[in-house]
Amino acid sequence: MIQLQRGQLNRLFCRVLLRRQHLCRHTCSASPSAGALAHQELGAQRSPRFYVQHSLLTEAPFNGILALDGDEGRHCIKALRLTEGCQVELCDGRGSTLQAVITAIEKSACRALLEPVAAPVHHPWQGPSITLAVACTTLKGGRADWLVEKACELGARTFVPLVTARSQPTASGNKYKPAGKGKGRAADVSSSDYVPSRLERVAIAATKQSLRTHAMVLEPPCTLESFLPQLKPTEDSLSLVAAAGAEPLTKHLQIGLQDRSSSRSTTPFQYDHKSSHDGAYNTDHLRDHDSDHGGVGKPQGKQPPQGLDHVVLLVGPEGDWTAEELVTMVDAGASPVGLGPLRLRTETAAISLLAATSNLLLRS
Numbered sequence: 264m265i266q267l268q269r270g271q272l273n274r275l276f277c278r279v280l281l282r283r284q285h286l287c288r289h290t291c292s293a294s295p296s297a298g299a300l301a302h303q304e305l306g307a308q309r310s311p312r313f314y315v316q317h318s319l320l321t322e323a324p325f326n327g328i329l330a331l332d333g334d335e336g337r338h339c340i341k342a343l344r345l346t347e348g349c350q351v352e353l354c355d356g357r358g359s360t361l362q363a364v365i366t367a368i369e370k371s372a373c374r375a376l377l378e379p380v381a382a383p384v385h386h387p388w389q390g391p392s393i394t395l396a397v398a399c400t401t402l403k404g405g406r407a408d409w410l411v412e413k414a415c416e417l418g419a420r421t422f423v424p425l426v427t428a429r430s431q432p433t434a435s436g437n438k439y440k441p442a443g444k445g446k447g448r449a450a451d452v453s454s455s456d457y458v459p460s461r462l463e464r465v466a467i468a469a470t471k472q473s474l475r476t477h478a479m480v481l482e483p484p485c486t487l488e489s490f491l492p493q494l495k496p497t498e499d500s501l502s503l504v505a506a507a508g509a510e511p512l513t514k515h516l517q518i519g520l521q522d523r524s525s526s527r528s529t530t531p532f533q534y535d536h537k538s539s540h541d542g543a544y545n546t547d548h549l550r551d552h553d554s555d556h557g558g559v560g561k562p563q564g565k566q567p568p569q570g571l572d573h574v575v576l577l578v579g580p581e582g583d584w585t586a587e588e589l590v591t592m593v594d595a596g597a598s599p600v601g602l603g604p605l606r607l608r609t610e611t612a613a614i615s616l617l618a619a620t621s622n623l624l625l626r627s
Contacts, residue, residue, distance in 0.1 A: 310352045310362065311343055312471045314478075319359040319383040329353070329363060329377040334464075336373040339365075351377065356470060356478030359385045386476045388420070391571040391624055394493070396423040397613045398430035398580035400484055408465045410610040415469035415479040417617050422466075424484040427588060430580035487588060496596040499572040503620070504592050505612050507583060509599035512616065516623045576620060578613040 313335045331339050331351075339345050345365055353361040361384070363377040395414050399407055414422050463481055470478050494502040503515060577597060584592075593599060602615050 309474075310350045311339070311345065312352045312354055312360075312474065313339060314467050314471055315353050315355050317355065318357055319353060319355045319361045320357075320385060327379065328366075329379065331375040331377060332373065336375055339375050340368060340370060340373050345375070350380070353377070354471070354476055356467075356476075358387060358476045359383045360476055388477055390418075392420040392573050393418065393617065393621065394421040394423060394573070394575045395419040395578075395613060395617055396425050396490060396575065397578045397609060398425040398427045398487075399609055399613070400424050400426055401430050401580065402609065406608075406610050407462065410613060411462050411465050411479075411481070412469045413610075413614050414617060415466050415475070416473040417614065418475070418621050419479055419617055420477070421480040421482060423482045423490065425490060425577070426484050426486050427580055428585050429582045487591070491591065491595040493575055494577075494592060494595040494597045500574070501571055502575040502577070502592075502595075502597040503600045503616070504577040504584075504589070504597040505579065505602055505616050506589055506599035507601070507606070509601040512600040512602065512619050513623065515598050515600050516620070571624065574620060574624070576613075576616050578609060578616060581609055 313331055315329075315331075315335070330336075339351070345351065345368075347365050347368060350362065350364050353363060361379055362381045363379045365375050366378045367376040368374075369376070397410065399410055402410065411422060466479050466481055496502065503512070575597070577592065579588075589599070600616070602612055602619075607615065
């Protein structure tokens with residue numbers, strides 16, 4: 264019996280995988296039926312997905328001819344090297360998908376002509392809609408791209424860049440076009456100064472990779488003051504703001520929504536300037552007050568609030584919120600939550616808060 268070392272087995276396994284991919288690619292170009300059969304036999308889970316700007320329900324009738332061009336056409340022809348007969352899936356980011364087959368390839372124009380093989384299917388949004396508002400307008404070095412990508416993959420419905428006292432975007436080093444000229448001048452937050460092209464491409468790529476049918480809405484930057492009306496508490500909504508020194512996130516998601524709404528608007532939030540933890544917020548009086556009303560002091564159950572339709576998550580900039588900003592958000596209806604004893608970067612805190620909240624809501 265021949266005994267192979269681990270390195271030889273790994274190389275043999277890689278050669279088998281490459282051979283199967285090569286067989287799939289060449290069989291796919293033979294005929295539509297042969298290509299589809301090769302994908303099924305070789306264990307392909309689903310067809311490659313491509314993003315289209317128009318609505319598949321209203322602008323892509325069944326038995327019509329569709330076209331993939333631009334970035335999606337180049338990805339189809341140059342990167343994936345798909346040919347006539349390969350089946351693909353289209354997604355419009357509005358909840359609809361469509362199965363189609365490639366009927367022709369125009370390599371000079373990087374365009375693929377498609378013919379639908381079934382009617383469009385609409386997938387309604389499942390679960391609560393999560394809005395992630397992050398003071399990220401000063402992030403550099405690809406951190407903003409990473410934040411948008413992971414927020415999309417984790418299921419955020421809307422992403423809002425916030426402009427706060429400690430996150431004023433400047434003329435260089437960010438993904439947001441400054442309104443004024445000259446180095447270091449703060450940017451205006453009007454929608455006309457927002458340049459979404461780069462981050463939108465990142466969000467679209469993450470939408471396809473995560474197989475979500477609803478694209479994440481990428482809002483233009485806005486000030487914290489203009490965003491405050493969205494924090495107003497209702498019976499089917501919840502707003503959470505990450506704050507150092509606050510009670511753990513799980514406690515806030517394990518209580519009744521009505522108890523939270525009745526308790527957080529009566530006692531003002533306070534900032535502890537003498538705390539030994541730099542930047543920590545004093546929430547002891549909120550815990551004592553909520554305990555009297557059956558709130559966060561004594562969690563009532565092990566499941567998140569039921570019937571939530573909308574959740575707003577807020578994360579501050581490098582250096583955290585100012586005391587005035589945090590008091591304003593709590594007065595507007597947000598509940599401060601803690602993410603542990605360690606100091607986190609803006610994008611790390613945002614993804615941690617989003618992942619934990621999404622997981623707890625899905626478990627309910």
